[in-house]
Amino acid sequence: MPKLLAIFAHPDDESFGPGGTLARYAAEGVRVHYLCATRGEAGTVDAAHLNGYRDVGELRTAELMCAARELGLAEVQFLGFRDSGMHGAAPDCLAQMPTEVVAARIAEHLMRVQPEVVITHDPFGGYGHPDHIAVHKAVLHAFSMCYGVKWRVLPNGQVLAQNAIAHAPALHFFVIPKRWMKLGVWLLRLSGQDPRRFGRNKDIDLVRIASWEIPVTARVDVRRYLRIKQRAAACHASQLPLGRQSWIARWLFRRGNGVEHFSRAYPAPSPGEALAHTLFSN
Numbered sequence: 001m002p003k004l005l006a007i008f009a010h011p012d013d014e015s016f017g018p019g020g021t022l023a024r025y026a027a028e029g030v031r032v033h034y035l036c037a038t039r040g041e042a043g044t045v046d047a048a049h050l051n052g053y054r055d056v057g058e059l060r061t062a063e064l065m066c067a068a069r070e071l072g073l074a075e076v077q078f079l080g081f082r083d084s085g086m087h088g089a090a091p092d093c094l095a096q097m098p099t100e101v102v103a104a105r106i107a108e109h110l111m112r113v114q115p116e117v118v119i120t121h122d123p124f125g126g127y128g129h130p131d132h133i134a135v136h137k138a139v140l141h142a143f144s145m146c147y148g149v150k151w152r153v154l155p156n157g158q159v160l161a162q163n164a165i166a167h168a169p170a171l172h173f174f175v176i177p178k179r180w181m182k183l184g185v186w187l188l189r190l191s192g193q194d195p196r197r198f199g200r201n202k203d204i205d206l207v208r209i210a211s212w213e214i215p216v217t218a219r220v221d222v223r224r225y226l227r228i229k230q231r232a233a234a235c236h237a238s239q240l241p242l243g244r245q246s247w248i249a250r251w252l253f254r255r256g257n258g259v260e261h262f263s264r265a266y267p268a269p270s271p272g273e274a275l276a277h278t279l280f281s282n
Ligand SMILES: [Zn+2]
Pocket: 009, 010, 012, 013, 129, 132
């Protein structure tokens, strides 16, 4: 049975990110594992959502287990690091951990699961969250520890493997194509909103994020799995980012939801390589 290991920072990164892809592979008989670095303790939660839970971490763990059932994940494991929040200041939070420490924990799971495909955050941490960047760096380091993969970082932020190792899994970053985001920035401005102060906590700078672009190497069609993805996202009720947003924000996030995009770092894409429609090579 083929195995896919998704490694992200928080409970909800799986459903608000490549949830359609995870659901699709689970439905197609792939064992889909989720390795979550934190329990999302730093997330902002309305008091009403905490009803019955001791703390935010416990609530968000329950939300993730709900999403995992919807997506059909085979397993959820936690690395047990502390959520850094957008500013990453707490002394013992994930963003402050040495990369080698986080990588060693990830390496244990790579060795245990032996996946054919690994998915993680892109070099920009999606929208720049310090925990996403920390997980991205730790996954690269874990690939070097486990398989001897050497990395090269291009000026645009693209990460490419410099060598090929027979038994290493493919490594894909989940990416958001910036074309629609640029249009969204334009629409937000047109409607008098500030695209540099976006999101639930007004700490997301869409102008800056739209400038972070690396090549897409795979587009996965998830149209048949959108309902499942929506149900999984709804499990993360305490984190739903769109409830009070404008129709532009909702449109921006729904646009292109039928396809999820990935940029492959290992093996490095060859020049002129055709766009793939799967994360598995065969
Ligand atoms: Zn996250």
